[in-house]
Amino acid sequence: MQRLPSDPFTSPLWHFVAVLGINGETGQLRPAHHFTGILAGLIYTARAVVAEAALPSQDRAAMADLPERLAAIRKAWLCKSSYAPMGYVLNLLLYGKKIAFETGSRLAVVWNRDGTLLYFQGRPLAMETIRQLIASMTADAEDLLWDGLLFRPRKAEAEAEAGSSSGRRKGLGLLEREGRFLIPLATIRDDLTQTQRGQSFLHTNGLLGKEKEML
Numbered sequence: 001m002q003r004l005p006s007d008p009f010t011s012p013l014w015h016f017v018a019v020l021g022i023n024g025e026t027g028q029l030r031p032a033h034h035f036t037g038i039l040a041g042l043i044y045t046a047r048a049v050v051a052e053a054a055l056p057s058q059d060r061a062a063m064a065d066l067p068e069r070l071a072a073i074r075k076a077w078l079c080k081s082s083y084a085p086m087g088y089v090l091n092l093l094l095y096g097k098k099i100a101f102e103t104g105s106r107l108a109v110v111w112n113r114d115g116t117l118l119y120f121q122g123r124p125l126a127m128e129t130i131r132q133l134i135a136s137m138t139a140d141a142e143d144l145l146w147d148g149l150l151f152r153p154r155k156a157e158a159e160a161e162a163g164s165s166s167g168r169r170k171g172l173g174l175l176e177r178e179g180r181f182l183i184p185l186a187t188i189r190d191d192l193t194q195t196q197r198g199q200s201f202l203h204t205n206g207l208l209g210k211e212k213e214m215l
Contacts, residue, residue: 032099034122
C-alpha cells in the first residue's frame with residue numbers, strides 16, 4: 001500500500017483509474033453517470049481485498065478484536081481523508097456523483113453505428129445475444145406448455161434436434177409427429193376492412209378442431 005501526500009500519479013492504481021475513465025471505442029472520457037459505476041465496483045473490490053488482508057479468513061475465528069482491527073485498517077487506507085489511493089478514488093466517486101446528479105436526464109439506450117450492439121446505461125448488449133435469449137425463453141415456454149400443462153412430453157430425439165438453432169427446423173417436424181401442432185403466426189393476417197359484426201381474423205387462425213388433439 002502507498003501513501004500519496006502529493007502527486008497521486010505516483011501510484012499505478014491511480015494510473016489504472018485514469019485509463020478506466022476513457023471510452024475505448026470513442027477515445028473520449030466517460031460521462032460521470034457511467035464512470036461512477038466503474039469506480040463503485042473498484043472500491044467494493046478494494047474493500048474486500050483489504051478486509052481479507054487485515055482479517056484473514058482462516059484466522060478470523062480466533063481473533064477477539066475484529067471491529068478494532070477493521071476500523072484501524074479502514075481509517076488508514078479506505079477513508080476519503082486518507083492519503084491513500086482509495087482516498088483519491090473515493091473523492092473522484094463523490095465528485096462524479098455530484099456531476100451526475102446535476103446533469104439531469106440522459107439517454108439510457110444508444111445503438112452503435114452498424115446496429116449490432118445496444119448500449120443500456122453504458123453497458124454493451126450484443127443483439128445476437130438478445131436474439132438467443134428470446135429464442136431460449138420461447139423454447140422454455142413451449143416445453144412448459146406442452147410437457148407440464150398438456151402432458152405431451154417430447155421424445156429424446158426431438159429434444160436433441162430442436163435444442164440447437166441449426167436443428168430447430170428438423171426438430172419441429174418431429175414435434176409435430178408427437179402431437180405438437182404449430183401456429184404459423186406469419187400467415188395470420190388481420191383484415192382491417194372487415195366491418196361485419198362477429199367476424200375476426202382469429203376465427204380463421206387454423207385452430208379449428210385442435211382442441212380434440214389437446215384432449
